[in-house]
Amino acid sequence: MKIKSGFVLEEVGGEYLAVAVGKRAKDFSGLVRMNGTGAYFWRLLAERDMTQDELLESVMSEFEGVEREQALSDILSFEKKLRDNGILE
Amino acid sequence: MSEEIKTATSDVIEQELERHGTYASVTRGPSMRPLFRTGRDMVIISRPSRPLRKYDVVVYTGASNKYTMHRIIAVRDGVYIIRGDNTYRREYVRADRIIGILTEYNRRGKRGTTDSVSYKLYSRIWHYLYPVRFICYKIKCVLSRIKHTLLRKKTKTEE
Structure with missing residues (x-):
């Protein structure tokens, strides 16, 4: 999975907000609001195409004390939301 | 999440x-x-x-x-x-x-x-700069009106 180009992500008071700009704004007019974990996923997926497993490995090595199952369920729900809203390529 | x-x-x-x-x-x-x-x-x-x-x-x-x-x-x-x-x-x-x-x-x-x-x-x-911008804007409006009038006259003459 990979996030389409044309999104801008900004941190505001501990939260992360993403919107589409340029040509992308024509097909996505919404606002994505994320916490730090979501923004971590977002940044990785905006940069390159990753599988769920690669994303999971990356989360497990980045964050200490995270349960594998919890991380996977977070990734799955994140992916679903992005996919349902047409944010993934 | x-x-x-x-x-x-x-x-x-x-x-x-x-x-x-x-x-x-x-x-x-x-x-x-x-x-x-x-x-x-x-x-x-x-x-x-x-x-x-x-x-x-x-x-x-x-x-x-x-x-x-x-x-x-x-x-x-x-x-x-x-x-x-x-x-x-x-x-x-x-x-x-x-x-x-x-x-x-x-x-x-x-x-x-x-x-x-x-x-x-x-x-x-x-x-x-507003007063300056306003004057420039008005001049632009007038010029564009003149241009349109001239074009309209030209089209009429051609007709």
Whole structure:
């Protein structure tokens, strides 16, 4: 999975907000609001195409004390939301 | 996980500001040029945490659930006099119609805040240049009218 180009992500008071700009704004007019974990996923997926497993490995090595199952369920729900809203390529 | 995805309408903006204190959107329309261009820049709107004052860029609701983001150029008896950076018409807006204030932005891919010196300088210079901008605008209007009249005459002669 990979996030389409044309999104801008900004941190505001501990939260992360993403919107589409340029040509992308024509097909996505919404606002994505994320916490730090979501923004971590977002940044990785905006940069390159990753599988769920690669994303999971990356989360497990980045964050200490995270349960594998919890991380996977977070990734799955994140992916679903992005996919349902047409944010993934 | 707590990511949420919302689509923009003025109801959503108000709800988001109420619930989270912030809202973000891509800019639309030419009225805040040259600061923001349609589709290019991202603005972050916050619920006002202090009294609003001259030079603040605010989001307010108008007729039929539409919302606008323009700049306060004066405050008189509790009414805000507001104008877009690239418009030549004053709007008189009551405080209860203002729902948010511009606090941060991403312009041409660069993060900026309305607290920065460069932003404050831009706001003031652009405001003081208004008479000059107004004259240039009027001259442009007249020239374009002359051009249209000439073209119309030319077409008539050709006919």
